Amino acid sequence: MMKKTIQNLCLGVILLFLYAPILVLAVYSFTDSTMIGSIRHFSLENYKVLFTTPELREMITGTLILALVVSALSSVLGTLGAIGAFYSKRSRKRAIHLMNQIPVVNADVVTGFSVCILMIVFLQLPKDTYLPLVIGLTSLCTPFVYLSVIPKLKQMDPQTYEAALDLGCTSQRALRKVIIPQILPGIVSGFMMSVTLTLDDYFISTYTKPAVFDTISTYVVNATKGAQTQIKTALWALSTLIFICVVLAVTYINLSAKSEDAR
């Protein structure tokens, strides 16, 4: 009994550390206060600013579109790469695996800076294109798609593909109808990971983005430097909204996993 209490206390303290800042900020995002700690009145002004300031709206939609484009690209590339590598000879498989590990373990600063050096400094691509940004983020995300697809390929029964071919299926069709459905959970989780990686990224974006474009991360970092109070408190609202979205997504995933268990 005593042991259980200590356990719960220990978990509780760490949860408090992790969530207190986010929750306090969430409470203050619904007030007209500009400082944590001062007592003010209820207000939805921050949310109004968040949704009506063109600069903020462009930044949010831009980041979301970027995340979707990068994740789609990474999913296709990573899935094809994983299938290709899985059915290749050992030496080639190993080579792909090694190259794939580099962006995973490398510091984001170095990944971003090196893509910037190649594309903007060495190849001198025009500064206003989104190509370096998309390429940089794709090179960060694709390895994670690859890593989540490979285990699914290992779990798959290799004979289903052979059986499909023996029954007269073309290889392309067998790929579409036999392999892809079986590894789909891996692709989906790779896609989700790419979305969160892109939304969280600061370093690759900051080194490769066009000057006129801001992601949530680069915008927040700039906003904390040039302290415009209205923008600062509107970002509290953004933080709260993202938190709510994450909570909803996690709840949904848990509930669907639960109903799957029940079946």
Place this chain on the structure above:
Amino acid sequence: MKKFYLKRSTLGIPYILFLSLFVIAPLIIICYYAFTNGAGQFTLQNLTAFFTSGDAIGTLIYSLLVAVVTTIVCLLIAYPVAFILAKGGYKRGNVLLMLFIMPMWINFTLRITALKEILTLLEGNLAFHPFLNTILGMTYDFLPFMILPLYNTLVKIDSSYTEAASDLGAKTSHVFFKVILPLSIPGIVSGVTMVFLPAMTNYVVLDMMYNSTYIMGSLIGSYFNAYDWNNGSLISLILLILMLIISWITGEFTDSDETTGGAYE
């Protein structure tokens, strides 16, 4: 008519090309820029300048210090948490785990902003404790990345091992140090690799905590802002070599399935 037969291994070619062009080539370019000057001539100047400058060496040492302290703090907090979640007899340990790793999915700049507001309230002025605040910020940012691989390793340890040890007369502390800890080393290793290098380079946390001391990442940032590609490349190269050393020690590049400790499942 010849029937077109698609070999599955050919599907990997686009990714091989992508990796060569956008992962390998940039690293080669980095090496080239690190050993040339602004006019494109070969030089060792950047290298010697770094290793003879007191400031640069100081930055390297300071970032190692930040990384080591952050890693230790994260490990000391994450290990008990992961252990309790995995072995504490909770019915829905995996749901509880979700609570601990959920912050990972919220943009880190927004989370650090939140932490900063709280710390400002508690401390009055952040500038009084720059090192403490940096460590707090880094820990706040990276803790979930340490908990997840530790949990994944600990939860897989068969409880019959610990039962056998106790049956054979081992004390609780012995069971932990002789059985559980050695078996959880893969989790510790992948947790450390997830935290150490980011803690050396994530200068956004420092900037936001008003810590004006540089770490290695800040150097790249400031060379980038000054269009000094050569020195920036040299710093990247140093970090790259450091990454290779860490990976070599931890076996990150070996062919095993467990390279990520299940952190990305």
